[in-house]
Amino acid sequence: MASNPSAVDQQSSSTSALGALFSRISQTINSGLSDRRPWSELADRTGFAKPESFSDANHRLHKNYGYFRTNYLMIVTTVLAISLLTNPLSLLLLSALLAAWLFLYIFRQPSDPPIALFGRQFSDRTVLFALILCTVVVLFLTSVGYVLVSALMVGLSVVLLHGAFRVPEDLFLDEADPIVRVPSLLSFLAGGAAPAPQPPIASRA
Numbered sequence: 001m002a003s004n005p006s007a008v009d010q011q012s013s014s015t016s017a018l019g020a021l022f023s024r025i026s027q028t029i030n031s032g033l034s035d036r037r038p039w040s041e042l043a044d045r046t047g048f049a050k051p052e053s054f055s056d057a058n059h060r061l062h063k064n065y066g067y068f069r070t071n072y073l074m075i076v077t078t079v080l081a082i083s084l085l086t087n088p089l090s091l092l093l094l095s096a097l098l099a100a101w102l103f104l105y106i107f108r109q110p111s112d113p114p115i116a117l118f119g120r121q122f123s124d125r126t127v128l129f130a131l132i133l134c135t136v137v138v139l140f141l142t143s144v145g146y147v148l149v150s151a152l153m154v155g156l157s158v159v160l161l162h163g164a165f166r167v168p169e170d171l172f173l174d175e176a177d178p179i180v181r182v183p184s185l186l187s188f189l190a191g192g193a194a195p196a197p198q199p200p201i202a203s204r205a
Contacts, residue, residue: 076155
């Protein structure tokens with residue numbers, strides 16, 4: 001029995017798209033890990049001290065984020081992974097939701113035939129609406145949303161505490177590394193606005 005060329009082409013297209021996605025993810029992870037700072041610097045007990053003021057804590061947070069941003073992202077990711085692994089149902093639901101988005105919407109090509117189920121065909125707009133509805137249900141009507149929010153809050157709390165109490169005077173940014181400007185989280189939590197950066201003064205010849 002001869003195989004359907006359309007089905008074979010669709011399977012090949014999905015496989016190549018999935019391979020390209022994993023390749024981009026791998027390259028992004030490897031590039032990010034290359035900027036990771038030594039964990040010994042992150043956990044150096046001699047580098048911790050209570051901030052003298054709220055402004056001092058805010059200043060430390062900015063400098064430490066610019067230096068340890070890759071380590072901080074790894075901490076938040078690790079907390080999130082541990083939370084999902086300790087909640088198998090949430091991990092299963094989230095994986096199923098991600099797979100549905102990938103194979104039913106993201107990887108689909110305009111030339112692919114409409115999705116058929118129970119003898120009915122569904123347009124891409126209908127599929128997108130169904131995926132959005134499933135996402136809302138999974139995130140807000142199951143334990144997945146609670147697990148994700150709780151893990152992010154724990155991870156961000158660890159990052160904020162470390163950034164506020166780690167004295168950054170012994171840390172030096174590489175000259176080639178751009179200084180990342182982030183919103184003032186501590187100022188936001190306090191209800192104040194972060195000061196706007198001053199425009200550079202043009203030098204006169």
